[in-house]
Amino acid sequence: MSFDRYFDTSGLFGTVADGTRMLERLIDIGVDEVACLIDFVDDTDAALAGLGHLAELRRTWAAMTAGE
Known part of the structure; x- marks a missing residue:
């Protein structure tokens, strides 16, 4: 239950x-x-590979909020 709550409401997953x-x-x-x-x-290596997904989120967010 703790994992599900954290996954659903408290992190960027x-x-x-x-x-x-x-x-x-x-x-x-x-x-x-x-x-x-x-x-x-x-x-x-697996942990570092996951940073590409975080970078994609950062780029997407920057594009979405540009000009605000």
Whole structure:
């Protein structure tokens, strides 16, 4: 249950569209900065590979909010 709650309501998990929805909810409640916690576990390469998805979300968000 804890994982499901965290996954659904408290982190940037899933697709870029999922991430943008989370960022929109955060903006709605007054959040103006988001940080990233990376868990490198045993596979550093896999963790670093995931940063490409985060970069895609950052680019998408920047394009969506350009000019605001």
